[in-house]
Amino acid sequence: RVLVENSDGYVVITLNRPDKLNAFTPIQNNSLMEALDAADENPDCRAIILTGAGRGFCAGQDLGERNPAEGTPDLGQTIETYFNPLVRKLRAIQLPIICAVNGVAAGAGANVALACDIVLAAKSAKFIQAFSKIGLVPDSGGTWTVTRLIGEARAKAIMMTGVPVTAETAEQWGMIWRAVDDGELMNEAHSLAAGMAKGATVGLGLTKMLVQASGANSFDRQLDLERDTQREAGRTPDYAEGVTAFLEKRPAAFTGR
Ligand code: LHQ
Numbered sequence: 001r002v003l004v005e006n007s008d009g010y011v012v013i014t015l016n017r018p019d020k021l022n023a024f025t026p027i028q029n030n031s032l033m034e035a036l037d038a039a040d041e042n043p044d045c046r047a048i049i050l051t052g053a054g055r056g057f058c059a060g061q062d063l064g065e066r067n068p069a070e071g072t073p074d075l076g077q078t079i080e081t082y083f084n085p086l087v088r089k090l091r092a093i094q095l096p097i098i099c100a101v102n103g104v105a106a107g108a109g110a111n112v113a114l115a116c117d118i119v120l121a122a123k124s125a126k127f128i129q130a131f132s133k134i135g136l137v138p139d140s141g142g143t144w145t146v147t148r149l150i151g152e153a154r155a156k157a158i159m160m161t162g163v164p165v166t167a168e169t170a171e172q173w174g175m176i177w178r179a180v181d182d183g184e185l186m187n188e189a190h191s192l193a194a195g196m197a198k199g200a201t202v203g204l205g206l207t208k209m210l211v212q213a214s215g216a217n218s219f220d221r222q223l224d225l226e227r228d229t230q231r232e233a234g235r236t237p238d239y240a241e242g243v244t245a246f247l248e249k250r251p252a253a254f255t256g257r
Contacts, residue, residue, distance in 0.1 A: 009197030018054025060107020094205030111142035
């Protein structure tokens with residue numbers, strides 16, 4: 001099961017099967033979904049950190065669970081039941097989700113990490129589109145997310161070769177936000193989350209939705225959506241507080257509403 005720690009205004013969710021590099025089993029999938037729902041429904045939670053216990057972030061689907069030697073498994077069913085709902089939820093939750101990639105992120109583990117909003121990775125971490133090595137295709141949104149992040153040339157190359165991408169290369173390519181020294185990873189993640197948790201939560205959630213919507217929208221449609229969303233943001237108490245604080249030359253005390 002995943003570990004959940006409540007911090008000041010945010011929640012840290014830790015994948016927790018360290019001896020198997022936190023590979024996903026149905027139990028871990030279900031437990032992660034429950035933890036995300038609980039964070040989303042908790043009015044005191046204004047940001048989420050997702051990380052992994054031990055030396056890996058997540059090695060993807062537990063391959064022991066889907067052994068073709070025990071009969072042809074329906075992988076589509078596994079994806080429909082566990083992985084698609086998970087990455088849909090990561091994008092649907094209107095809170096900043098920070099992924100702190102503490103070690104190797106392979107297969108679905110890489111694409112779950114890259115579905116989060118702000119991805120930090122330890123310099124020793126690697127992202128591996130491992131699927132091609134076992135005859136599969138990238139899933140958990142990777143062909144969509146990763147292609148948008150780094151473009152078709154790099155996406156096809158890393159997906160067809162399975163070559164590990166270091167955290168520093170991932171940062172240079174714009175696949176993640178930042179590669180940080182291993183010892184600094186969790187400090188960085190906590191400081192980002194703490195900042196978000198004191199932010200204008202409604203505005204941050206709406207920003208996430210706008211950026212995500214842009215992929216499917218024309219420029220004109222996106223301008224309309226920004227107008228409507230700004231109208232909504234402009235009605236929040238946090239907007240009133242933000243402007244008042246600016247005019248009074250003091251830090252804003254946002255309440256997340
Ligand atoms: C594992 C795993 C693992 C079980 C390490 N499972 N035990 C697929 C099917 C169905 C539907 C949904 O979606 C998917 C998507 C996928 O995610 S497919 C891709 C699955 N993942 C992979 O192919 C990666 C497999 N793992 C690796 O290539 C390596 O373990 C990496 C490169 C991640 C790490 O290598 P090392 O640092 O050398 O560690 P290791 O290989 O020694 O692993 C440590 C332990 O973790 C080891 O167990 P053991 O009992 O021998 O100590 C591994 O067997 C276990 N482990 N990944 N996916």
